[in-house]
Amino acid sequence: MNLLVNGETVEHSGEGDLLSLLTEVGANPKLCAVMVNGSVVPRETWADTALSENDEIEILVFASGG
Amino acid sequence: MSTELRIGDQCLPSRLIMGTGKFADTATMIRSVEASGTGLVTVALRRFNRELVEDDLYGPLSELKTVQLMPNTSGAMDAKEAVRAALLSREISGSPFLKLEIHPNPHHLLPDPIETYEAARILVKEGFLVMPYVPADPVLCKRLEDIGCASVMPLGAPIGTGKGLTTQEMLRIIIRDSSIPVIVDAGLRSPAEAAAAMELGCDAVLVNSAVAAAEAPERMAEAFAMGVEAGRMAWEAGLMPTSEAAIASSPLTSFLAGRNE
Numbered sequence: 008m009n010l011l012v013n014g015e016t017v018e019h020s021g022e023g024d025l026l027s028l029l030t031e032v033g034a035n036p037k038l039c040a041v042m043v044n045g046s047v048v049p050r051e052t053w054a055d056t057a058l059s060e061n062d063e064i065e066i067l068v069f070a071s072g073g
Numbered sequence: 074m075s076t077e078l079r080i081g082d083q084c085l086p087s088r089l090i091m092g093t094g095k096f097a098d099t100a101t102m103i104r105s106v107e108a109s110g111t112g113l114v115t116v117a118l119r120r121f122n123r124e125l126v127e128d129d130l131y132g133p134l135s136e137l138k139t140v141q142l143m144p145n146t147s148g149a150m151d152a153k154e155a156v157r158a159a160l161l162s163r164e165i166s167g168s169p170f171l172k173l174e175i176h177p178n179p180h181h182l183l184p185d186p187i188e189t190y191e192a193a194r195i196l197v198k199e200g201f202l203v204m205p206y207v208p209a210d211p212v213l214c215k216r217l218e219d220i221g222c223a224s225v226m227p228l229g230a231p232i233g234t235g236k237g238l239t240t241q242e243m244l245r246i247i248i249r250d251s252s253i254p255v256i257v258d259a260g261l262r263s264p265a266e267a268a269a270a271m272e273l274g275c276d277a278v279l280v281n282s283a284v285a286a287a288e289a290p291e292r293m294a295e296a297f298a299m300g301v302e303a304g305r306m307a308w309e310a311g312l313m314p315t316s317e318a319a320i321a322s323s324p325l326t327s328f329l330a331g332r333n334e
Contacts, residue, residue: 013120013121013122014120032121032123033123034121034123038131038132038165039121039165040118040161040162040164040165041164042157042161045157047157047160047161047164049164050164065120066120066121067118067119067120067121067161067165068118068119068120068121068131068165069116069117069118069119069130069131069134069142069144069162069165069166070116070117070118070119070130071093071094071095071096071099071102071116071117071130072092072093072094072115072116072117072145072147073092073093073094073095073115073117073145073147073232073259073279073281073282
């Protein structure tokens, strides 16, 4: 299934849930937050969040800032 | 030592809050944070990038056990985006602190008071300790207090300019009228300015560029800690009144008069 992850097309071949996508793209689940189609998804529900074709996913981490 | 800083239900060990941006590298930033003695540092959100994993700040910062994180909403163009950034940040850190900043114009980075007020209203209800970065406007600051913000953070000068306490007279009014902590955020360049802000009665100062862009950031962080502490102690000690006329501090006795003849 094709997903738009942080603005780039990613072909996801895993389980189709959010947690497996994070593992696939190399994001540490403890260090990130995720939005699917503009909505914040709580981390407790990542394993149960099924993704669909063309979903837009944003994976965010902390960076330095003032 | 000066008295401790309380923000909402949280106590902080220092009245200096540090930003983590613009440092040459993460190691220098961490050493500067430690040297500052701060208990609260700001962080921003960015997109995850597989190529920049070692740049993730949460790991090294969370090892500093006495330091709490204050995520900011930098990059938000309006209230809706700021609320979203705040909720995402809380997913990562769980921190109650939030630096609310909405400054859509890149030329001056001045805060948008209308969007900031709207976002603050929502985020207070979400349970955050909302600490908005705002223009030094006493009316706006009071309105933000009224809706439940944990502090107000009026600017000394535009972000990164190092122009100092250009808003001093407005800050005096804000401090006089506020029942929540007033924190000068942005524009400071020197520890003397931080001390001056504290002598005015500010509860804390937030600095980033002044430390990060110094020749020796770690030393400057320590210097700011001393400036903040000196200024706060001076305010607590009560500055002497000023006078137009000279008032002698030594006895003006006349026993020397006429002995040169």
